[in-house]
Amino acid sequence: MLKTKRIKQIQEYVFEHQTASLDELVNVFDVSKNTIRRDVQELVERGELKKVYGGVAVNHTTLEPFNDRITRHQQEKTLIAKAAASYVEDGDIIFIDSGTTTLEMIEFLKNKQLTIITNNFDFMIDSFPFPGLNVISTGGMLERKTKSFASFKNIELLKSYNINKAFMAATGISIANGVTNSSPLESEIKQVVVEKSAEVFLLVDRHKFDKYALMTYCSLDQIHYLVTDTMPDKTYQEYVREHDIQLIIADQE
Template identity: 30%
Template sequence: MNTSLPLSRRDVIEARLAEGRQIIAASLAAEFDVSEDAVRRDLRALAAEGKCRRVYGGALPLLTPSQPISARIGQETGRKRVLARAAVAMIEPGEFLFLDSGSTNLEMVDLLQKNLEVTIATNSIDIASAVMKRGDIPLILIGGAVNPIVGGSVDASAVAAIEAMNIDRCFLGVCAISAGGGISVYEHADAIFKRMLLKRSASRIALITSEKFHERAPHRIGAAADIDWLIVENDLPETDETAAVEAGFSLVKAGDVASP
């Protein structure tokens, strides 16, 4: 077993929180070769000191700064892919889809069945690149100035392009969600873009990893009535599930949807 003192381990955790990084108890336990209970004790101590927020499976900074998309791609890909499988299973042949910029939506591209005869529109550089690499799906790329945090275009020209579309099914990128605050994002321009996206879409869906129920973001997109489905992780804590349902959100648990 690692003989590092708990105080040393807590210093590492505190430094990572200060950088805006999420703490996963299982990963940290493996890194320090200690039990998850030991890590959870550290997190409880830091939370009591007002230095983090405890969430299911770990902890978050008190206010998580927005990270560029390049930093988010590759994080927690297994969890995101489970959500993506559930999202792909909801798609009907021939639909005009919009995949909003986001690392979870990016996971959907490789999972789409061939011969669905869908068309994909996106404002995401990474999603557009992934669709192009497939070579079998018509692609519309929404242009404009690229926001490095969002990973795509959300400026006035991008909003105008969306306003001229009739989208069958939109997969929205969301940074934070709560019963009282609704769905929110970090960037002001992104919020304006997403409000238009919701307005022009017949079916509106968001893929939500569990920690987003404990995030805070300053720019509100809308409330439960503005989105049709939240695809959530199968082990979403019961308290978060109950709060979301009571707020009016309709949930689909990823583990309850068969893979395509």
């Protein structure tokens, strides 16, 4: 296999699994450990990966472009979005977070009568044909990689909104680090929304459990509903039970 092709496949493998040991990469790609070390070092120097004990992990300080994220695990995202949208009722005032999973909710909300506050650029555009959706933008600076608006100046305005239900996204979640995000600009908006919302729904697929990114925007016990595609392990099952969090597993179609 050509070196460039192998390095690309290593990058895709680590992005899929979030972390990988050097021994694991040796077995998967059937090359020597020295070869893996050289390939990994190249990805580390590019800023794509970071070294961790015994291996490498995704470098979450480098934001992954929105268009790359949206194609990953598409079916799971759609099912999660559908399950979350089933909790939205006509007349609700909701917040739709930036993210590829929350974007999928538009298909299941388009015929409702709602007020929607959002920093999700694509959601604003996609909602335009549906007159029942009254959309309020958070405004601010456009973060091109995440296709979201972020601004510290509009936090006070956001605090004045009364939000029934917030539908939040995350780069990774864990019991120790809580709900995490890669963009510092977005994190304060997310924090305010969680604090202001009567009910908080967290939409994450199974690949985001036990992962974490640069910033924690809320602890896991601040969430009221955890919406995912597969039953998490017993540690999470016990945690949601102890903290009165409703676990919603999206129906597989």
